[in-house]
Every structure is written in C-alpha cells, then in structure tokens.
Amino acid sequence: xxxxxxPDSGTIRDRNSDKxxxxxxxxxxxxxxxxxxxxxxxxxxxxxxGCILLLFYTIGSNAIxxxxxxxxxxxxxxxxxxxxxxxxxxxxxxKIVRQPVRALFPEVTSRRDKRALAAxxxxxxxxxVRQMVIDDPSLIGKRISILVPLSDDIDQxxxxxxxxxxxxxxxxxxxxxxxxxERLQDFGLVETVFNTTLFTxxxxxEPELAGIWGAVVGSFFTMIVTLALAFPIxxxxxxxxxxxxxxxKWTQVIEVNINNLAAVPSIVFGLLGLAVYINFFGLPRSxxxxxxxxxxxxxxxxxxxxxxxxxxxxxxxxxxxxxGLGASPLQVTTHHVLPLAMPGILTGTIIGMAQALGExxxxxMIGMVAFIVDIPGGVTDPxxxxxxxxxxxSDAPExxxxxxxxxxxxxxxxxxxxxxxxxxxxxxxxxxxx
Amino acid sequence: MQxxxxxxxxxxxxxxxxxxxxxxxxRDVCVxxxxxxxLFDVDxxxxxxxxxxxxxxxxxxxxxxLRCLNRMNDTIDICRVEGRIVIDDEDIYARHVDVVxxxxxxxxxxxxxxxxxxxxxxxxxxxxxxxxxxxxxxxLDDIVETSLRRAGLWDEVKDRAAEPGTGLSGxxxxxxxxxxxIAVQPEVILMDEPCSALDPIATARIEELIDELRxxxxxxxxxxxxxxxxxxxxxxxxxxxxxxxxxxxxxxIFTTPKDDRTQAYITGRIG
Ligand SMILES: Nc1ncnc2c1ncn2[C@@H]1O[C@H](COP(=O)(O)OP(=O)(O)OP(=O)(O)O)[C@@H](O)[C@H]1O
Ligand SMILES: [Mg+2]
Numbered sequence: 001x002x003x004x005x006x007p008d009s010g011t012i013r014d015r016n017s018d019k020x021x022x023x024x025x026x027x028x029x030x031x032x033x034x035x036x037x038x039x040x041x042x043x044x045x046x047x048x049x050g051c052i053l054l055l056f057y058t059i060g061s062n063a064i065x066x067x068x069x070x071x072x073x074x075x076x077x078x079x080x081x082x083x084x085x086x087x088x089x090x091x092x093x094x095k096i097v098r099q100p101v102r103a104l105f106p107e108v109t110s111r112r113d114k115r116a117l118a119a120x121x122x123x124x125x126x127x128x129v130r131q132m133v134i135d136d137p138s139l140i141g142k143r144i145s146i147l148v149p150l151s152d153d154i155d156q157x158x159x160x161x162x163x164x165x166x167x168x169x170x171x172x173x174x175x176x177x178x179x180x181x182e183r184l185q186d187f188g189l190v191e192t193v194f195n196t197t198l199f200t201x202x203x204x205x206e207p208e209l210a211g212i213w214g215a216v217v218g219s220f221f222t223m224i225v226t227l228a229l230a231f232p233i234x235x236x237x238x239x240x241x242x243x244x245x246x247x248x249k250w251t252q253v254i255e256v257n258i259n260n261l262a263a264v265p266s267i268v269f270g271l272l273g274l275a276v277y278i279n280f281f282g283l284p285r286s287x288x289x290x291x292x293x294x295x296x297x298x299x300x301x302x303x304x305x306x307x308x309x310x311x312x313x314x315x316x317x318x319x320x321x322x323x324g325l326g327a328s329p330l331q332v333t334t335h336h337v338l339p340l341a342m343p344g345i346l347t348g349t350i351i352g353m354a355q356a357l358g359e360x361x362x363x364x365m366i367g368m369v370a371f372i373v374d375i376p377g378g379v380t381d382p383x384x385x386x387x388x389x390x391x392x393x394s395d396a397p398e399x400x401x402x403x404x405x406x407x408x409x410x411x412x413x414x415x416x417x418x419x420x421x422x423x424x425x426x427x428x429x430x431x432x433x434x
Numbered sequence: 435m436q437x438x439x440x441x442x443x444x445x446x447x448x449x450x451x452x453x454x455x456x457x458x459x460x461r462d463v464c465v466x467x468x469x470x471x472x473l474f475d476v477d478x479x480x481x482x483x484x485x486x487x488x489x490x491x492x493x494x495x496x497x498x499x500l501r502c503l504n505r506m507n508d509t510i511d512i513c514r515v516e517g518r519i520v521i522d523d524e525d526i527y528a529r530h531v532d533v534v535x536x537x538x539x540x541x542x543x544x545x546x547x548x549x550x551x552x553x554x555x556x557x558x559x560x561x562x563x564x565x566x567x568x569x570x571x572x573x574l575d576d577i578v579e580t581s582l583r584r585a586g587l588w589d590e591v592k593d594r595a596a597e598p599g600t601g602l603s604g605x606x607x608x609x610x611x612x613x614x615x616i617a618v619q620p621e622v623i624l625m626d627e628p629c630s631a632l633d634p635i636a637t638a639r640i641e642e643l644i645d646e647l648r649x650x651x652x653x654x655x656x657x658x659x660x661x662x663x664x665x666x667x668x669x670x671x672x673x674x675x676x677x678x679x680x681x682x683x684x685x686x687i688f689t690t691p692k693d694d695r696t697q698a699y700i701t702g703r704i705g
Contacts, residue, residue, distance in 0.1 A: 247511055317548035321611070323509060324542035325561040325618060326534045335560075336550060 059413070062406035069195040069208060070158040071147040072121070072184060074100045076129060078140050085140055088133055093126035094118075097148060104187065105180060113176065120177055122149040124197075124209045147191060152207040152400035154181055158192065161399055172399075198407060202373045203389065207400035210393070212408050214375045218288055218368070218383030219357060225292020225379055226356050230299040231349055235338075237300075238307030238345070243333050262301035269297045270362025278366060285367035286382040294366060295356040302355065306348020310341035343430035350423040354416050360387040386412045455523075457482040457652045458503060458622060463517035465498050465507065472498045475517070476678045478671055480622075485644060485653045487663035487684065490673035491699065496656045499673070500624050503654065504540035505533050521622070538565050541620035545627040547607035549599035549614070554591050557599040557610055558582060561618035577617055585613035586643050605636025612643065616651070623647065625655040629662065641666050660700055664688050672696045 076096060083091040098118045102108065108117050125148030132146060133139055149155075153172045156162045162171050164178050173181075184190050201211030237258075245251045273294035277283045283290050314337050322332040363369065368384050369392065376383035384392070386408060393405040456479035465473040473495045480486045488496040498507070505526060507513040519526050526536055538561075549557050558578045561567075568574035578595070582588040587609040591602070599610050608628055615623055625644070629637040644653060644666050657663050663670055664684060671681035672695075680687065680696045691697045 315548075317544065317546060318550065319509075320506070320542075320544060321548045321550060321614075322560075323506065324504065324537060324544070325564070325614065326537035327560075327564055328534050331564055335564075340551065 059406050059409050062403055063410040064403075065159045065161070066198060066403035066407035067195050068159075068192050069197065070150045070155040071191045071193050072101075072125075072150050073145060073147055073189045073191060074125075075143060075145050076100050077143045078133065080141050083133060083140050085137060088137055088140075089130065091130070091133075093130045093133075094123075097121060097125045097129055104184070104189075108180075116174060116177055117180060120151055120154050120180065122151045122208045123206055124149045127209075147193065149197070149208045150190075152398055153177075155208055156399050157181060158190070161403075198404065202375050203371060203384070203392070204373060205371075207396075207398050207404060210401070210404060212386065212389055212411060214372060215384050215386045215389035215408070216411070218291075218372075218376050219385040221288035221376060221379045221383060222291040222295060222363075222385050223353060223357060225289055226295040226299055227349075227353060229293060229296035230303055230352065233296075234300050234303030234349070235307055235345060238304045238311060239333060239338065241304070242308045242311040243337065244329065258301050258304050262305060265361075266298050266359055267361040267365065269294050270365030272297065273362060274365045284380050284382075286370045286372070286384075287380045288368075288376065288383050288385075289379040290366050291363050291368050291383075291385065292379065294362045295359060298359065298362065299349075299352040299356050302352035303345070303349050306351070307341070307345045310344025310348065311337060313344060314340045343426050347423045347427050350419050350426070354419040354423075357385075357419070358387055358412065358416060360391055363388055364391075386415075454481065456480055457521065458654075459520050460499075460502070461518045461520075463499070463502060463515065463519060465495070465502060465516070466514045467510070468512040472676050473502075474676045476673075478678060478681055480652060480654055481669065482652045483648055483650075484669055485648050485655060485667040486669040486671065487667035488654065488656045488671050488673060489658070489660070489663050489699070490679075492658075494673040495676045496673050497626050500626055500654060500656055503622065503624055504537050504542055506537075506542065508533060538618050539620055540622045540624060541615035541618055543608070543611050543615050543623065543625040543628050545630055547604060547611050547631065549602070549607050549610050551598060551600050553596045554582075554599045554602070554610060555595040558613050558617045561614060565618060567619065581613040581617035582610075584616055584643075584647065585609045586639060587613055603636075605632050605639060608632060608636070608640060609643065612640070612647075616647065620651065622652045622654065625653065627656050627658060630658065637662070660688070672699060674699070 074097065076099075078096070082096055098121070101117060101121060102114065105117060108114055128148050129146060132144070150158075153162065154177070157164070157173050157178065158181070162173055168175050181190070197209060198211045200213050201209060202214030204210040241251060241255065273290055277290045277293055278285055283293075318336050318340065319332055322336050327335065363385060369388050370382060370384065371392070372382050372384050374381070390405055390408045390412065393401045393408060458480040460476055460478045460480075463473055463476040463478075464471060476495075476499060478499075488499065490496055501507045502515055502519060503521075503526075505515075507515055515527065521536075521540070524531065550560065552560075555578055558581050559568075559574055562574060562577050568577055579588060579592075582591060587606060590606060591597075591610075599607065602610060608631070612623075612628075629640050632640065641662065644655065647653060655663075655667065667684045669681065670684040670687040672679045672687065672691075672693075674695050680691060680693045687696065688700060691700065
C-alpha cells in the first residue's frame with residue numbers, strides 16, 4: 001500500500017514544485033509587464049504636462065508685454081483760440097497734442113522730420129485730450145498735464161522688441177526717432193503703465209488703441225443666446241428621450257442621429273446658419289444672435305448626450321420609490337430624477353459652452369469676422385468674439401499685435417479654465433453616494 | 435372601530451374567512467415578459483387585515499405577481515398582464531383606472547431600502563404632499579410624526595428629521611420606507627423581501643412592525659425565509675415556475691401541505 005501511495009504523493013509534490021516554479025517565472029514577467037505599463041502611463045502624462053507647460057510658457061511670455069503700454073507725459077495749454085467752447089468735439093486736437101512735443105525739440109524744422117516726430121504719438125493721444133475736454137469743458141484756458149499713448153512702434157522700441165542696434169532699413173523706427181525717444185526718456189517724460197486700453201476698448205487698427213473688451217462682450221452675448229437656446233432644448237430632449245419616449249426604432253434612429261450631429265464639423269453648422277438664419281430668415285449678419293443660434297446647434301448634442309448619461313445614472317430604485325407612492329411620470333421626473341441628474345447635466349452644459357466659447361470657424365461663415373470697433377450693446381449689434389478676435393489680430397502685420405494676440409489667448413484660456421474648473425467643482429460637490 | 439373588531443374576531447377564527455369578501459382577488463392572471471410567460475393563470479384571494487406571504491424559489495414570479503397588484507409592471511415596456519385583478523370590486527386594469535390613484539391605495543416597500551436623497555421629513559411628507567392629503571404645515575407635521583411612530587422610527591429620528599434619509603442605517607432606512615408608504619394611508623401594502631438586506635435584529639423589528647400594521651392595512655409580503663413567512667403571515671401562497679401551486683392558511687401550508695412541490699420546498703429540497 002505504501003509502495004503505491006508514495007510515488008503518487010511524490011509526483012504531486014513534484015507537480016506542485018513544478019507549478020510554483022512556473023508561477024514564479026510567470027510572476028516575474030507579470031511584474032515586468034506591469035512596470036512597463038505604468039512607465040508608459042507616466043511617460044504619457046509627463047509628455048502631456050510638458051506640452052501644456054510649454055504652451056502656457058510661450059503664451060505667457062509673449063503676452064506679458066501686452067499688459068503694459070509706453071506713455072508720454074505732456075503738459076498742454078488748452079488755448080481757447082484752439083478750442084471753440086461751442087464746438088468742443090470738432091477742434092483740431094491733433095495739432096494741440098503735437099505742439100508741446102514740437103516745443104521739446106525746437107531744432108526739428110524740416111517738414112519730414114516734423115512728421116516723423118508727430119508720428120511717435122499715437123492717434124490716441126488726440127482722442128485722450130479730446131475726451132478730457134469733453135468731460136470737463138472748464139479746463140479750456142488752463143494748463144493740463146496728461147499721459148498720452150506713444151505709437152505702437154515706439155512702444156515696441158521701449159519694450160525691446162525693436163532693437164536700436166539693428167539696421168535702420170529693417171525696422172519701422174528711424175534713427176532720429178530713436179534719438180528723440182531717448183531724449184524724451186532723459187526728460188523723464190516717458191512712463192510705462194498698465195495697459196487698461198487692452199481690457200476696455202474694442203478693436204482698432206492701432207495696436208495701442210486695440211482692446212479685447214468688444215470681443216469679450218460679443219462672446220458674452222453669443223454665449224447667452226447659445227445657453228438660452230441649447231440648455232432648455234437640450235435638457236427637454238434628454239428628458240423626453242430618456243424618461244418618456246418609447247424605446248422603438250424611431251427613438252433609436254433619433255439617438256444615432258444625435259450622436260452623428262455631435263461629430264459634424266462645426267463649419268458645417270456655420271454654413272447652415274448662413275443659409276437658414278441669414279439668407280432665409282433675414283437675420284442680421286455679424287450679430288451675436290445668429291452666432292449664438294449657430295453655436296446652440298453645435299452645443300445641443302453635447303448637452304443631450306451628457307444629459308442622458310446623467311439621467312441614466314440616477315438609480316432606478318429612486319424612480320420606483322416615487323412611482324410606488326403614486327407620483328405621476330412628470331412628478332417622478334421633476335421632483336426626483338431631474339434634480340439628481342442636474343449636476344451632471346450642468347457639467348455637460350459647461351463643457352459644451354466652453355467648446356462653443358472657443359469656436360471660430362462657424363462664426364467666420366456668418367460674418368462675425370468683420371472689423372468692429374464699437375462695443376456691442378445687444379444681441380443684434382454687429383460684434384465679434386474672442387477666438388475670432390485672436391484670429392484677426394494674429395493676421396495683423398504690426399509687431400505690437402503679436403503680444404496682444406497672446407494676451408487675448410491668455411484671457412480666453414483663462415475663461416475656459418474657469419469654466420472647466422467650475423464643471424469639475426460641480427461634479428465633485430454634488431457627487432452622490434446612493 | 436367596529437370593523438376592526440370584526441376583523442380581529444375573524445382572524446381568531448380562520449374558518450370564517452370565506453364570509454368576508456376578499457380585499458384583492460386575482461383571477462387567471464398571466465404575465466408575459468416579451469414572449470416569455472412568467473405567470474400562468476394565477477387565482478389568489480387576499481383578505482383584508484391579514485398578512486399574506488408569497489413564497490417560492492427564485493425566479494418563480496413572486497415579485498412579478500406582487501408588482502401586478504399596483505401596476506408597477508406598467509413601467510416595464512415588454513411586460514404584458516392578462517386576467518383580472520379586483521380590489522374592492524374595482525378591476526384595477528380597467529381602462530378608466532388611474533394608476534396614480536391606484537398606487538395611492540396600494541403602497542409598496544422594496545427589497546433594497548430606497549429612501550429619496552432628501553431629509554427624513556421630506557421622505558415621509560412626499561406622498562401626502564403630492565396627493566394633497568394635508569391641508570397645512572401642522573397637519574403635514576402630524577402625518578409625518580404618526581407615520582414615523584407607526585414605523586417605530588420616531589424615537590430614533592425625532593431630533594434629526596432634517597437630516598438626509600440616506601444617512602440612516604439599513605434597518606432604519608427600511609423603516610423609513612415603510613413610514614413613507616403608510617403616510618399615504620394606503621389600503622394595501624406590498625412588501626418585496628423587505629428584510630433581505632437587514633440583520634436579524636432589524637428584521638425582528640420589521641416583523642413586529644408588520645404584525646402591528648396588519649390592524650390597519652392589508653399586507654402582502656414576498657419572502658425567502660420560511661421562518662419569516664411562518665412568523666408574520668396568516669395566509670401563504672406558494673409559487674413554482676410561474677404557477678401558484680398552493681395557497682391557504684400559513685399553519686396548514688407549513689404543517690400539512692397538499693402538494694408534493696410545496697412539501698419539497700418547505701423542507702428545503704427544491705429552491
Ligand atoms: N424586467 C424583466 N424582463 C424580463 N424578464 C423578467 C423581468 N423581470 C422578471 N423577469 C422574469 O420573470 C420571471 C419571474 O421573475 P420574478 O422577479 O417575479 O421572480 P421572483 O420570484 O421575484 O424571484 P426572486 O425570488 O429571485 O426575486 C423570471 O424568470 C425572470 O427572469
Ligand atoms: Mg423578487
């Protein structure tokens with residue numbers, strides 16, 4: 001008996017030791033695979049982080065100079081002979097601001113040099129004085145001290161973007177202008193101040209007078225229209241499809257089409273908006289109203305898809321509980337399901353809105369790419385939006401628009417980061433444990 | 435009061451049941467999920483102020499039958515119910531019957547406690563609110579307190595009625611669900627394995643509660659525990675593969691079952 005069992009148990013032990021050796025060998029490979037996999041993941045994340053940091057660094061370092069502006073302090077005598085108190089707004093302010101500059105350089109006499117000297121001032125200098133007098137006509141006859149902007153080329157010279165050492169023919173500032181500017185600095189009349197114009201003005205041909213406020217307001221009106229259309233329609237569609245619609249062929253077709261809609265290139269929506277809203281319904285061109293309607297089309301699928309996912313995530317037991325108490329289907333939805341799904345729906349909406357905020361192509365199609373100086377006052381005023389403003393500025397030849405483009409990108413990214421943070425915050429805050 | 439007395443007498447004397455008309459009576463009930471038939475010609479009478487236990491192996495159709503009684507099956511697209519179910523002389527599947535009203539009369543407690551993620555107070559007050567049962571805040575407070583008291587939960591939650599119902603323990607949550615169901619003043623309460631997620635102490639608490647609630651309500655309970663069926667019910671119905679095999683007084687079913695399958699199930703040979 002023992003002679004029979006011993007070999008048996010022996011083979012079992014052999015097999016066991018074989019097996020553990022096999023497992024051990026396999027384990028080594030498994031661990032190695034796991035380490036490799038983790039290394040790939042870390043490498044991927046590091047690469048992504050690196051790209052983002054690089055992006056932020058380039059945009060940030062390009063944008064920083066845009067936040068300051070080189071100004072000149074002028075002491076101006078507002079001679080009643082120059083300004084007719086009855087026609088304040090039509091006086092020749094260009095002459096008024098040039099006089100004190102010429103007075104600083106009496107040796108400049110030739111017409112060409114005089115023009116070159118005057119060109120160092122921004123056209124905004126005359127506007128600034130004019131505005132000051134319009135605001136307070138009692139200043140006429142007095143001597144005022146005012147900070148006026150220098151032209152973008154002088155500003156770039158001051159910031160070092162235009163180098164005095166480079167060849168004169170290759171820069172937009174002449175040697176004489178450089179010399180005059182250095183004299184002005186010696187007089188202590190040049191000041192570098194925070195560029196408030198950038199945040200308060202609309203677009204302009206002159207970089208030193210251009211601002212993103214018009215685009216921000218345009219974006220705001222556009223987003224309001226988008227939200228007002230896409231949110232209610234999107235939520236209603238999601239609720240209907242998820243809670244009320246019978247599950248049949250038709251709803252399946254609709255579902256597939258909504259998913260397809262989410263994948264349609266945005267420029268197609270722009271063309272649709274142009275054809276339907278502007279050409280057919282005759283709505284105004286370049287208006288946030290039409291822009292918002294086009295972007296609403298684009299945002300709708302995002303909201304519907306996110307909304308349905310959020311509704312689906314509400315546990316059926318909650319619906320059963322409400323139904324079991326005699327709540328009608330509408331009450332089940334409005335009292336229980338919708339409030340519980342709302343954080344998810346809002347998150348989806350914010351992400352959809354963030355996409356819409358960064359959208360350019362469809363707005364080009366409906367004319368929001370026009371050069372618009374005035375700040376829009378409503379949804380039907382001509383306007384542009386931030387990404388389009390960036391696109392316009394990036395195309396401008398002036399060196400000073402380069403930094404402004406980056407500044408506008410930084411502001412747009414700021415808004416986007418803010419919105420996405422809000423979405424993450426909402427998700428975290430209202431995350432529920434059932 | 436008069437009625438309650440007669441009922442109590444009836445219970446003491448099971449033989450006289452047949453005199454009172456049944457509260458709920460199901461005839462030839464067949465239920466289909468798509469092409470698959472889940473219940474076959476079920477005939478069952480459920481009497482007022484009694485606890486009727488539905489027992490049987492998993493998948494035999496107990497929940498399906500229970501959900502027919504308040505038409506919760508309506509919410510399942512593929513589900514089709516045939517036959518007649520009459521509650522107090524009214525066919526609940528008749529065209530004119532409003533399910534909202536029906537569910538106010540036939541309340542339900544589910545297997546897994548499912549309080550709303552709202553305050554304890556709002557959980558209980560929800561039913562009375564949507565049905566307009568209370569005319570003012572005071573009356574609503576009253577209903578909430580009475581319901582919580584009857585569910586044996588009042589002493590534990592009276593100081594924290596504003597806290598979320600989901601923060602209670604499992605047993606407390608289930609009692610909250612019972613309080614929520616009785617706040618609507620239903621006539622019939624359906625319970626689908628109400629204790630399956632609870633420990634023995636919480637279970638004992640709920641069983642006690644069921645026994646008390648019997649005075650006022652008609653109760654139908656699905657359970658997998660023979661002991662529980664024996665402890666709380668007066669009547670028992672045994673289902674097997676979608677067929678109602680046997681029904682009768684609980685004592686009779688558990689001591690002298692007529693059908694072999696019943697015998698086999700209660701002795702643990704099938705299940
Ligand atoms: N929603 C549904 N769709 C399709 N079939 C279903 C559905 N619900 C139940 N069924 C089927 O109907 C039959 C009866 O199910 P039911 O839930 O009534 O069983 P049960 O007796 O309650 O079982 P358990 O004790 O496990 O809860 C089962 O075969 C089940 O697969
Ligand atoms: Mg069941």
